Amino acid sequence: MSLDWLSTPCAQPDGTQLEVAAARQMQLTKPPGSLGQLEALAIELASLQHTSTPAVDRVWISVFAADHGVAEENVSAYPQVVTGEMVRNFATGGAAISVLARTLGANLEVVNLGTVNDPGEIPGVRRAIIASSTANFCVEPAMTSEQLEKALAFGADSVRAAKKANAQLFIGGEMGIANTTAAAALASALLEEPPSCLAGAGTGLDSAGIQHKVSVLERALAKHANANTPLEQLRCLGGFEIAALAGAFIAAAQAGLPILVDGFITTTAALTAVRIQPDVRKWLLFAHRSKEHGHARVLNGLNAEPLLDLNMRLGEASGAATAVPLLRLACALHNGMATFEQAGVSTA
Numbered sequence: 001m002s003l004d005w006l007s008t009p010c011a012q013p014d015g016t017q018l019e020v021a022a023a024r025q026m027q028l029t030k031p032p033g034s035l036g037q038l039e040a041l042a043i044e045l046a047s048l049q050h051t052s053t054p055a056v057d058r059v060w061i062s063v064f065a066a067d068h069g070v071a072e073e074n075v076s077a078y079p080q081v082v083t084g085e086m087v088r089n090f091a092t093g094g095a096a097i098s099v100l101a102r103t104l105g106a107n108l109e110v111v112n113l114g115t116v117n118d119p120g121e122i123p124g125v126r127r128a129i130i131a132s133s134t135a136n137f138c139v140e141p142a143m144t145s146e147q148l149e150k151a152l153a154f155g156a157d158s159v160r161a162a163k164k165a166n167a168q169l170f171i172g173g174e175m176g177i178a179n180t181t182a183a184a185a186l187a188s189a190l191l192e193e194p195p196s197c198l199a200g201a202g203t204g205l206d207s208a209g210i211q212h213k214v215s216v217l218e219r220a221l222a223k224h225a226n227a228n229t230p231l232e233q234l235r236c237l238g239g240f241e242i243a244a245l246a247g248a249f250i251a252a253a254q255a256g257l258p259i260l261v262d263g264f265i266t267t268t269a270a271l272t273a274v275r276i277q278p279d280v281r282k283w284l285l286f287a288h289r290s291k292e293h294g295h296a297r298v299l300n301g302l303n304a305e306p307l308l309d310l311n312m313r314l315g316e317a318s319g320a321a322t323a324v325p326l327l328r329l330a331c332a333l334h335n336g337m338a339t340f341e342q343a344g345v346s347t348a
Contacts, residue, residue, distance in 0.1 A: 003152065010254050010282070012279075015047070021052065025043060044285070048256070053335050059104060060162035062111060063174065065174070068134050068176055083115045086175050090110045090125075100318060112125055138223060144235075153247060163257060172262065180264060186268055187271065187298050195213075200292040200293030257283070261284055261320065266315075288320070
């Protein structure tokens, strides 16, 4: 296995379609700019999809689940057994993302990368087991080089499946007890900001729990201070699901598949992907600003303005799924509105 594929150039948006879409928006029966971000979304999607009629009817959602060794440090309000239990809940349709995907008519893929409480073979779950958990990164690197390679590749596998299904939009989600701790550690390293700026409540920690989390992060960052490349920071401080998301985002950009980014953990994975392959940034749309403390910092690091701010902090790709109707409406308005000439409406 090799990481050479990470350096394959990303696809490029279509500049001509960008200009055509922007010109059309100026001709539609409304004051220019009056539909705000909906106009910008349609123009961007036209460029990314290389078409004059952008659409997000076919949505692919991959939720990657994995456990974290740093859970040993008591950084979560929930027991680690929950990760494996939620894998089953995703597959049987009871989780929030299951309901949202069903409502949207989206394809939901669940990928088990390794859980301490292994639920075994479950219909509708792709088993891509790397290990039962990452290592405790306060003691040693979270992943071996081989484990990192596998996680990145498993993310890329999901994009290949999405492309085979002719998806028009890729959404990545995650599940893993203690993964806000891993994301905060990784974001702190990537942004060179103290962990107190990135650590939040996660599954529901109180102020004392958050302060303990910060101290755990400080130990981890000191332990891996010599990790000075994005890949090495991901290996030492990340998680299987965060690496899979980063791999998926790179593969989607290489394949020319637009990406809708969810919350704190997936945005940290997106930041990692952009640090590895800067052109990935062109393919990222941002769904929402999470209530999780560090999310705004990571969004700023990507110069990103999300569509929604609903105080959500669930993960699972739930925030991204919630934003899909906005993308669909943006496309419907762009494609379906009449121009001034067609409607016989006078211009100023």
